[in-house]
Amino acid sequence: MNGTAATALPPRPPVSRRSESPSSRRSAVRRARIVVRGLNFFYGRRQVLFDNNLEIAENRVTAIIGPSGCGKSTHIRVYNRIYSLYRGQRAVGEVLLDGVNILSDKVDTAELRRRVGMIFQQPTPFPMSIFDNVAYGLRLHYRLPKSELEGRVEEALKAVGLWDEVRRHLAAPGTDLSGGQQQRLCIARALAVDPEVILMDEPTSAIDPIATARIEELVVSLKSRYTVVIVTHNMQQAARISDYTAFFHQGRIVEFDETARLFTAPREKRTEDYITGRFG
Amino acid sequence: MRPRSRAARKAADAAASALAFLAAAAGTAVLFWIMAEVFARGASVLGPAFFTRLPAPPGVGGGGLANAVLGTVIITLLATLMAVPPGVLAGVYLAEFAGNGRFASAVRFGVNMLMGVPSIIMGLFVWGTVVIATGGFSAWAGAVSLALIMLPVVARTAEDMLRLVPDSLRESVLAMGAPYWRAMLVIFLAARNGLVTGVLLAVARVGGETAPLLFTALNSPYWPTDLTKPTANLPVTIYNYAMSPYRDWQAMAWGASLVITAGVLALSLVSRFALKTGTERKAKR
Numbered sequence: 001m002n003g004t005a006a007t008a009l010p011p012r013p014p015v016s017r018r019s020e021s022p023s024s025r026r027s028a029v030r031r032a033r034i035v036v037r038g039l040n041f042f043y044g045r046r047q048v049l050f051d052n053n054l055e056i057a058e059n060r061v062t063a064i065i066g067p068s069g070c071g072k073s074t075h076i077r078v079y080n081r082i083y084s085l086y087r088g089q090r091a092v093g094e095v096l097l098d099g100v101n102i103l104s105d106k107v108d109t110a111e112l113r114r115r116v117g118m119i120f121q122q123p124t125p126f127p128m129s130i131f132d133n134v135a136y137g138l139r140l141h142y143r144l145p146k147s148e149l150e151g152r153v154e155e156a157l158k159a160v161g162l163w164d165e166v167r168r169h170l171a172a173p174g175t176d177l178s179g180g181q182q183q184r185l186c187i188a189r190a191l192a193v194d195p196e197v198i199l200m201d202e203p204t205s206a207i208d209p210i211a212t213a214r215i216e217e218l219v220v221s222l223k224s225r226y227t228v229v230i231v232t233h234n235m236q237q238a239a240r241i242s243d244y245t246a247f248f249h250q251g252r253i254v255e256f257d258e259t260a261r262l263f264t265a266p267r268e269k270r271t272e273d274y275i276t277g278r279f280g
Numbered sequence: 281m282r283p284r285s286r287a288a289r290k291a292a293d294a295a296a297s298a299l300a301f302l303a304a305a306a307g308t309a310v311l312f313w314i315m316a317e318v319f320a321r322g323a324s325v326l327g328p329a330f331f332t333r334l335p336a337p338p339g340v341g342g343g344g345l346a347n348a349v350l351g352t353v354i355i356t357l358l359a360t361l362m363a364v365p366p367g368v369l370a371g372v373y374l375a376e377f378a379g380n381g382r383f384a385s386a387v388r389f390g391v392n393m394l395m396g397v398p399s400i401i402m403g404l405f406v407w408g409t410v411v412i413a414t415g416g417f418s419a420w421a422g423a424v425s426l427a428l429i430m431l432p433v434v435a436r437t438a439e440d441m442l443r444l445v446p447d448s449l450r451e452s453v454l455a456m457g458a459p460y461w462r463a464m465l466v467i468f469l470a471a472r473n474g475l476v477t478g479v480l481l482a483v484a485r486v487g488g489e490t491a492p493l494l495f496t497a498l499n500s501p502y503w504p505t506d507l508t509k510p511t512a513n514l515p516v517t518i519y520n521y522a523m524s525p526y527r528d529w530q531a532m533a534w535g536a537s538l539v540i541t542a543g544v545l546a547l548s549l550v551s552r553f554a555l556k557t558g559t560e561r562k563a564k565r
Contacts (some may be wrong), residue, residue, distance in 0.1 A: 008423040113457035
């Protein structure tokens with residue numbers, strides 16, 4: 001049990017710009033809101049994303065699927081630069097939002113995050129009232145008279161279908177809501193600041209099936225106004241709600257296509273194996 | 281292969297359980313014994329006079345320890361005001377910014393060492409610095425010595441409580457485009473019960489400290505009117521009265537002991553309650 005086990009793992013192949021271009025009909029995306037070019041990502045010295053190229057269509061839902069640890073979440077965490085909270089996490093390449101590389105130091109992260117909202121796996125109501133939760137970003141980014149603030153909070157809560165459920169107890173703590181309601185509250189909070197892109201990192205994996213169905217409906221309704229990117233473990237969910245799907249495996253984008261085509265006629269063996277449940 | 285005796289194993293198990301139970305019971309019994317003793321001997325002198333009158337000379341009777349109760353409240357309050365802001369900030373540094381680098385480890389080690397410093401040494405230290413420099417015993421010096429004892433307790437609990445706040449909450453505040461300091465306000469809100477608990481426990485920890493006050497605030501038979509003068513307080517009063525040959529002073533010492541014990545107990549209960557409602561909230565989330 002010694003000797004052989006002690007030898008080092010084989011060195012990783014050189015990765016920079018190893019153009020394993022995902023076999024995608026990239027022209028499929030008509031108007032791209034976000035264009036990712038040659039994105040590599042590192043946790044310290046360990047590389048976890050390899051030469052990602054992707055286009056996120058405006059006013060569409062793009063799903064990102066793939067087995068655990070394939071880099072799905074890491075990928076979208078670049079879009080709002082939330083990864084930069086952590087020392088040692090580093091993104092190299094280009095992520096163009098309306099033609100501007102958001103990885104540039106010149107980009108103001110506060111404004112970037114207003115334009116690119118994010119929803120997390122666990123609902124994260126802030127420890128304050130329902131009203132203050134939704135008003136949080138509004139107060140952060142805008143100076144609004146009280147009446148307009150109230151109007152916008154109401155509008156956001158209506159957009160997520162929560163208004164009728166909470167209108168009578170806007171002063172109650174956000175944490176008193178059920179899990180599904182909390183997640184919709186978080187979506188309302190993100191919508192209130194008038195973003196352009198909504199990132200969702202497995203938004204329904206901590207929520208019961210009925211609440212999940214409501215959130216899926218909501219996601220579909222959001223695309224008339226917003227560009228949505230959703231990471232999901234659940235392939236049926238991706239098939240149900242997305243227009244485009246990217247399949248990630250081991251940090252690479254294996255295949256990207258219109259959802260209907262990717263699920264019915266995948267061109268890559270690995271995609272087919274994954275969506276037919278042969279691994280993952 | 282002969283199986284080991286099941287009976288022997290069960291007997292050993294029963295014996296070990298019984299021993300553990302006895303040890304736990306003994307520990308708890310000591311606590312109740314102390315409380316019963318303090319209550320039995322101290323309750324009789326506690327009346328309105330105890331909390332409203334100045335001490336009476338030995339043999340006269342009828343006096344109270346109002347000055348010492350008030351002095352203890354003042355000194356503890358001052359110490360809390362001195363220790364909480366830097367303690368909480370140190371906890372914020374350790375939990376949010378320090379990571380696990382060398383400096384952070386050094387700070388954490390230092391905080392732990394500070395917690396282990398005997399309180400009499402804190403008293404001597406403050407005597408050597410504050411008391412000598414300012415030319416005399418004072419409530420201020422007493423507060424400084426208690427603050428030094430509270431500081432590491434507050435820092436450690438603040439760090440622990442801030443670490444309990446899930447990263448996802450931190451990230452979601454920042455993902456709204458909030459600057460870090462504003463995100464911290466939300467984190468504080470989320471951790472508020474724990475932070476309050478930490479402060480209450482630190483107060484309870486110094487509530488009965490005698491040694492540091494002996495060298496700093498000393499004691500006084502008068503009302504605490506001037507914070508730069510020696511100031512009456514319960515622990516040093518207990519120390520003086522209990523050592524005195526007078527029966528009525530000894531009884532007052534028991535009364536003062538009961539006041540401190542009840543106070544510390546009340547603080548502990550309140551802090552437990554605060555923490556409990558806090559975690560219930562979290563569990564619901």
